[in-house]
Amino acid sequence: MSREYDVAVVGGGLLGSAIAWGLGRIGQRVCVLDEGDIAKRASRANFALVWVQSKGLGMPAYTRWTVHGARSWPRLAAELQEQTGLDVCLQQNGGFHITLSDQELEGRAEIFRKLRAQPGGVDYKIEILDHAQMKQMLPHIGPEVTGASFCPLDGHVNSLRTFRALHTGLARFGVEYRPEHAVSNIVYENGAFRLTTAQGDIAAGKIVLAAGNANQVLAPMVGLEAPMGPTRGQVIVTERTQPFLPHPVSTIRQTDEGTVMIGDSKEDLLDDTVTNKGITSVMADRAERMFPLLGRLNVVRSWSGIRVMPKDGFPIYEQSETCPGAFVACCHSGVTLAANHAYEIAPMIAAGALDETRLGAFTVKRFEKSEAKSSGYY
Amino acid sequence: MFKRIEEDRRKPVEITVEGQRVTAREGDTVAAALLASGLDVRRRTAVSGAPRLPYCMMGVCFDCLVTIDGVGNRQGCLVPVREGMKIEIQKGRREIGR
Numbered sequence: 001m002s003r004e005y006d007v008a009v010v011g012g013g014l015l016g017s018a019i020a021w022g023l024g025r026i027g028q029r030v031c032v033l034d035e036g037d038i039a040k041r042a043s044r045a046n047f048a049l050v051w052v053q054s055k056g057l058g059m060p061a062y063t064r065w066t067v068h069g070a071r072s073w074p075r076l077a078a079e080l081q082e083q084t085g086l087d088v089c090l091q092q093n094g095g096f097h098i099t100l101s102d103q104e105l106e107g108r109a110e111i112f113r114k115l116r117a118q119p120g121g122v123d124y125k126i127e128i129l130d131h132a133q134m135k136q137m138l139p140h141i142g143p144e145v146t147g148a149s150f151c152p153l154d155g156h157v158n159s160l161r162t163f164r165a166l167h168t169g170l171a172r173f174g175v176e177y178r179p180e181h182a183v184s185n186i187v188y189e190n191g192a193f194r195l196t197t198a199q200g201d202i203a204a205g206k207i208v209l210a211a212g213n214a215n216q217v218l219a220p221m222v223g224l225e226a227p228m229g230p231t232r233g234q235v236i237v238t239e240r241t242q243p244f245l246p247h248p249v250s251t252i253r254q255t256d257e258g259t260v261m262i263g264d265s266k267e268d269l270l271d272d273t274v275t276n277k278g279i280t281s282v283m284a285d286r287a288e289r290m291f292p293l294l295g296r297l298n299v300v301r302s303w304s305g306i307r308v309m310p311k312d313g314f315p316i317y318e319q320s321e322t323c324p325g326a327f328v329a330c331c332h333s334g335v336t337l338a339a340n341h342a343y344e345i346a347p348m349i350a351a352g353a354l355d356e357t358r359l360g361a362f363t364v365k366r367f368e369k370s371e372a373k374s375s376g377y378y
Numbered sequence: 379m380f381k382r383i384e385e386d387r388r389k390p391v392e393i394t395v396e397g398q399r400v401t402a403r404e405g406d407t408v409a410a411a412l413l414a415s416g417l418d419v420r421r422r423t424a425v426s427g428a429p430r431l432p433y434c435m436m437g438v439c440f441d442c443l444v445t446i447d448g449v450g451n452r453q454g455c456l457v458p459v460r461e462g463m464k465i466e467i468q469k470g471r472r473e474i475g476r
Contacts, residue, residue, distance in 0.1 A: 140474070239451055240471045241474045242471045244473075258471045296475070296476070297474065
């Protein structure tokens with residue numbers, strides 16, 4: 001079988017395109033097999049945070065991986081701008097998680113005590129601020145705000161423009177992007193892969209499964225597993241307003257173009273065609289208590305989306321033992337980890353091996369040991 | 379550019395536009411009064427800052443956004459003028475406090 005491509009990446013969302021971009025960047029012959037425009041796509045329904053604080057409870061390697069990803073983002077933003085002329089508007093001046101009661105604030109402090117106590121974690125700066133300290137940085141907070149945790153590594157980005165920039169960059173690198181090529185079957189033979197798509201077969205020396213929650217179905221075709229536990233999130237979007245929020249907040253951010261996004265719930269209902277007013281009311285109410293002036297803004301839309309979420313919340317990166325050359329990549333934080341996927345994961349895939357020291361913790365074998373419960377999300 | 383019909387006998391309504399007194403007519407929308415005022419009432423859009431005037435006059439295009447009595451992003455074509463109304467031409471995005 002002729003190998004048309006060094007690597008076929010299955011999935012053209014933020015994760016798949018970041019890996020494909022990283023592969024194209026180092027001269028690999030790559031094709032991206034994607035679904036069409038109507039695919040459920042977290043790349044177009046996300047909150048666009050580059051977020052470190054509180055991640056990795058239960059898996060210190062995830063804290064290290066996240067910190068590295070956040071620190072690498074400026075390089076990715078600069079390289080995308082140079083290559084494509086698109087400014088992804090990375091703003092990384094530190095982010096807040098705001099609390100509305102003393103109990104909530106104590107809860108935050110407790111999370112960071114636990115994170116620091118984990119062996120093998122990474123120490124990064126986190127501050128617990130009281131109302132008065134916060135007010136100097138976020139002058140519009142309301143009287144009910146009791147404080148916040150603040151992490152200087154946190155930030156946000158224009159994730160839709162990032163998505164566009166990666167795809168523009170893919171074309172520049174000569175990576176072949178094939179929409180409407182949903183993969184229905186994968187066969188491993190003679191050391192290479194044949195992928196059956198809606199529009200004919202594709203042959204490649206290696207494959208990367210980056211199809212979000214659909215990895216669950218694809219992974220077993222090449223001797224891998226991807227246990228997923230997707231959740232739904234809802235977001236409220238306001239009309240554009242003059243800049244008033246100089247830092248992103250875990251549930252409120254103002255985009256570079258002025259809209260305010262209020263998020264994000266975590267629900268088990270997986271219908272992304274409806275919103276739930278009971279839940280969005282709570283979100284809006286909390287947001288208004290944090291920043292009372294938000295109450296004067298008009299909401300222009302609200303939407304729901306489905307999170308890509310490995311069952312325990314932590315990423316999965318694994319190469320198949322029975323079909324070497326087949327890799328699976330699953331993660332919730334496709335925005336935060338984009339630079340890692342481009343600069344770290346892609347070269348490892350090109351070289352044919354994932355770095356055990358750095359990525360060993362993300363093996364899917366962890367699910368065999370126990371039903372892992374803690375979530376890497378919050 | 380716009381001229382009032384001479385037989386229009388509706389009662390005059392005094393409003394201010396950027397501090398200037400303008401005589402509108404009872405039943406005018408803010409957008410219609412602005413267009414008839416003869417002043418430069420072009421707003422600026424929120425992202426690119428392009429100049430815009432009211433267009434559809436029926437609540438759909440949002441090109442008539444204007445600050446009325448201190449509240450930004452009102453659709454001028456849907457709000458009837460009232461005596462003493464203070465109109466400000468919005469330059470770009472509205473401010474959060476108004």
